[in-house]
Each structure stands twice: as structure tokens, then as C-alpha cells.
Amino acid sequence: MVRTTIARTLATLALGAGSLMGVQLAATQSASAQALSISCGAVGVELELCKAGVEAWSKDKDVEVEIVSTPNSSTERLALYQQILAAQGDDIDILQIDVVWPGVLAPHLVDMRAHNADAGTGHFEALIDNNTVDGKLLALPWWTDAGVLYYRADLLEKYGFEPPTTWAQMTDAAKTIMEKERAAGDDDLWGYVWQGKSYEGLTCDALEWVDSYGGGAIVNAEGEVTINNPKAVEALEMAASWVGDITPQGVLNYDEEASRGVFQSGNAVFMRNWPYAWALAQGDDSPIKGKVGVVALPKGGEDGGHTGTLGGWNLAVSKYSKNPDLAVDLALFLTSQAQQKQRAISSSYNPTYPELYADAAVLEANPFFGTLEETFTNAVARPSAVVGDKYNRVSSQFWSAVHGVLAGQQEAGPALAGLESSLTRLGRRGRW
Incomplete structure (x- = not known):
């Protein structure tokens, strides 16, 4: 039986x-x-x-x-x-x-x-x-x-914006809507929330920024440390520019649920999160039920690509x-x-x-x-298959370097140069 x-x-x-x-x-x-x-x-x-x-x-x-x-x-x-x-x-x-x-x-x-x-x-x-x-x-x-971009469909429509396809478009829409809504009395509204805490979630967010600009992965499929490149620098400089502008300083302590809490309470125009947040945002107890849209994360410019961390x-x-x-x-x-x-x-x-x-x-x-479908087709994988049982150390070094840039403790270029040196030493004979 x-x-x-x-x-x-x-x-x-x-x-x-x-x-x-x-x-x-x-x-x-x-x-x-x-x-x-x-x-x-x-x-x-x-x-x-x-x-x-x-x-x-x-x-x-x-x-x-x-x-x-x-x-x-x-x-x-x-x-x-x-x-x-x-x-x-x-x-x-x-x-x-x-x-x-x-x-x-x-x-x-x-x-x-x-x-x-x-x-x-x-x-x-x-x-x-x-x-x-x-x-x-x-x-x-x-x-x-895979990471996706949530947006307040009602606010984009109110101010004549289409869902953004590039980070520059997203930044412009977020800033414009935030400033106009604040001028109208909504002082709690922010333009964009995401996961900036020093943990695995920041590895996911930052890898999406880098890959969307064509900056590759942290370590490529051949085992080469590739994170120190101009595209990756540009991506991190973009993200750092959001903090204190369209993104609250507190994002440096946000995980998925913290950012969802801000967005779902009606206090953000855009949010990066995983697909699970959709059902919650559309729940009967959600203040923004029926006002939310979801699209692929933006490209890093017209030559970039839509991506999402796997x-x-x-x-x-x-x-x-x-x-x-x-x-x-x-x-x-x-x-x-x-x-x-x-x-x-x-x-x-x-x-x-x-x-x-x-x-x-x-x-x-x-x-x-x-x-x-395009998001999952083009999803970028973290380099766990390449670095094996050292993945947690690789990821923690990456998110720590990124967090330092976001917090204004170091410029993106020197931070990624230092990360490259550290990961190269961690690998086998200068590579993985």
C-alpha cells in the first residue's frame, strides 16, 4: 500500500x-x-x-x-x-x-x-x-x-510617464513624481526603494545593476574575476547617486520586506523586489491594491540589457x-x-x-x-557554480564593497579594484 x-x-x-x-x-x-x-x-x-x-x-x-x-x-x-x-x-x-x-x-x-x-x-x-x-x-x-521592477501605475499615469525601460528614465520619473507629490503635501513619498542592506540581497541588486550596463558578472564562467571594469563602475555610481535623492538613506538597512513595507504602504513610486510581492501588493488589505504594475528591470542605457538576478x-x-x-x-x-x-x-x-x-x-x-518571460530568459546567475564552496565569501566581499560605495565611504573605482585583488587572492592561482 x-x-x-x-x-x-x-x-x-x-x-x-x-x-x-x-x-x-x-x-x-x-x-x-x-x-x-x-x-x-x-x-x-x-x-x-x-x-x-x-x-x-x-x-x-x-x-x-x-x-x-x-x-x-x-x-x-x-x-x-x-x-x-x-x-x-x-x-x-x-x-x-x-x-x-x-x-x-x-x-x-x-x-x-x-x-x-x-x-x-x-x-x-x-x-x-x-x-x-x-x-x-x-x-x-x-x-x-528574478528581480523585477514594481511601479505605481496610477502615479505614472497621473504625470504622463510610461513604465521605464532604462535606469535614466526610471530615475527621471521617480524624481519628478516624488517632487510633485511632496509639493502637493505627500512628504513621505520616495521615488525608489530596493535592498541596500549589507547581505545577500544586495549582491542580487548590485549584480543586476552591473549586468544591465554590460559589466558582466563578479567572476565569469571561465573563472576570471571580471568585476573591475568601467561599466561596473558606472552602474555603482548610478546606484550611489540615488541614496539621499530618490531613495531614503535608510535603504542601506533595507531587505526585501523593509522595501516592500515602504512601497505597499504607498510611500514609493518604484520598487525592486522578487515576484512574491505581487500577491501581497494586490491583497485586500493593501493600500495600493489595483494601482501596481510590474515590468522587467531597466537597462543601463540604450546599449544595455534588461536583466534580473536569478x-x-x-x-x-x-x-x-x-x-x-x-x-x-x-x-x-x-x-x-x-x-x-x-x-x-x-x-x-x-x-x-x-x-x-x-x-x-x-x-x-x-x-x-x-x-x-524575457526577465527569466536573460536572468544573470550569481557565480556559485564557478566558485563552489567559497561562494559565501565571494558574495560577502562583493556586497561589502558595494555597501561601502552606496554609503559614500569609498568611490566605485577604487572599491572594485580592491575587490578584484581580494577575490583574485581568494581564488586558485589568481583565478577560479
Whole structure:
């Protein structure tokens, strides 16, 4: 008889080796009698959707699957995975992993195409490239994210602006509307809010600025540190010019929710955020319901490009699974186009198949999805696949350098020159 069980939740995981060992043991004891186990997040409806998908797959199979609810904190979840995998434990067969983890966990994951030659077919190419390390496809895209630009459609219409296609257009519209609305008495309105806190979110924002100007990535696919270039300098100088002008000084402490709070309360004309903010901005309790539009992030001038930092989650299979073929089969089912269509319609999860952004049922449920295909097609990946387990150090050095520029502590040129030197030393023999 097919039976899907929900394992002991790991969401209360505390940091520290002792706590991690206790959690690992609990997972091992619970999962040892199962044919398969899969880790799923529990943010919002994630866990329920995971359970429904697993039940659909196992309906006609004589397989028991245990669903392990992992910590919502990405830091804690990665720490748990790293300890289990380092011990070569088979506690979890299928792991839900962040888009920046394939390179970090690469030694412990199976090559999906070694078990199914068609694995990865049809997904956005940028996602497959991101999940491929040393020629091996280590994870299947489950849902995706990329940075997008939110705008107050009512205010743009009021002052005769179209949704901007370049950063210069966005800056001009933001400044004009902010000044006119303030003159009319709305002293709390700002032109543009985003994620300026010194954390991973700033890496995402800053990489979008740099890539939109044609400044490339931090480290390119060949392992060369490329961040110190004139286009990247221009991009950071642009962003620094916003702070204290169209952007509040407090943005240097904003994360996603802080910037959403300002925008959703009606106190910003534009906002950079992930697609999740759409449903919240359109909620019944939102002061700006029905007044919001979403477009691709602006280009860095007419010669630049629309881009968005790649985000999202994937499914990977542990190299230590006792049933890797079965695990890959379940991962393929859960990440299939049919399953992703259901998730998009019911819960606004962004699919990883380009065709679904033109699907009538998906667009009826999520009208703004139709504007995002180009964003996901051209999404820029953080260099986790190239730098591997040193990604966190690379990212922290990048966001620290950028934060210093935004705070006026250093000019963009010297900051990126120093970053280049530091990352080159961190790499292997001057490169990655």
C-alpha cells in the first residue's frame, strides 16, 4: 500500500553542532524504514504543495515517501545538508536546494542526466546553466525567481510617464513624481526603494545593476574575476547617486520586506523586489491594491540589457541515496511542466518553463507573468557554480564593497579594484 508520511519537522533547528547532530539522528531514525525521503520548505504553502505532488507521483507506485520539513532559514538548512552529506548519510534522498547551492554541494549530488538523458529539457536555459557544474546537471529547477521592477501605475499615469525601460528614465520619473507629490503635501513619498542592506540581497541588486550596463558578472564562467571594469563602475555610481535623492538613506538597512513595507504602504513610486510581492501588493488589505504594475528591470542605457538576478529553488538527489533512480524519477515528476502549471495557477509559483508564460490559464491567475518571460530568459546567475564552496565569501566581499560605495565611504573605482585583488587572492592561482 502506498503511504506518504510527514516526518518530524526540522523547522526549530538551532545552530550549533550538538543541535545539528540531534536533528540528523532524528531524521535518520524516521527515514530508515522508508523507500524515499524528500526535504521540503515550509514557507507559506510550500509544504502542502510538496505533499500533494508526492502523493500524485506515488498514487500508482508501491513506494512510501517521507517528507522532511527543513528549516525556513536558508543558512540553517544549508548547515543541516552539509552535515548530513559530509557524513555520507542517506537521511534525505531528494533535497530542495537554493539556486546558489549547486556549486557548494556539488561533490555530494548525482548527475541527473546520468539517470535520465532528457533531464532538464525545456527549462529556462539560464537555470540549467546555473545548475550545471563541471558538465553535470546537479539539480532540476522547481520554481524560479528574478528581480523585477514594481511601479505605481496610477502615479505614472497621473504625470504622463510610461513604465521605464532604462535606469535614466526610471530615475527621471521617480524624481519628478516624488517632487510633485511632496509639493502637493505627500512628504513621505520616495521615488525608489530596493535592498541596500549589507547581505545577500544586495549582491542580487548590485549584480543586476552591473549586468544591465554590460559589466558582466563578479567572476565569469571561465573563472576570471571580471568585476573591475568601467561599466561596473558606472552602474555603482548610478546606484550611489540615488541614496539621499530618490531613495531614503535608510535603504542601506533595507531587505526585501523593509522595501516592500515602504512601497505597499504607498510611500514609493518604484520598487525592486522578487515576484512574491505581487500577491501581497494586490491583497485586500493593501493600500495600493489595483494601482501596481510590474515590468522587467531597466537597462543601463540604450546599449544595455534588461536583466534580473536569478533566484528560486531546485530539487537535487543525494549521491548517498540507496534508490537514486527512483529519487530522480520523483524529482522529474515534481519539476515537470504539468506540476509547475498547477503550482502557478493555485499559488503563483513562477514556473521554469518558458511556454507557461504564454499559457492562458496561468496568465488568468497571474496576469503579470506575461511580462516576465524575457526577465527569466536573460536572468544573470550569481557565480556559485564557478566558485563552489567559497561562494559565501565571494558574495560577502562583493556586497561589502558595494555597501561601502552606496554609503559614500569609498568611490566605485577604487572599491572594485580592491575587490578584484581580494577575490583574485581568494581564488586558485589568481583565478577560479
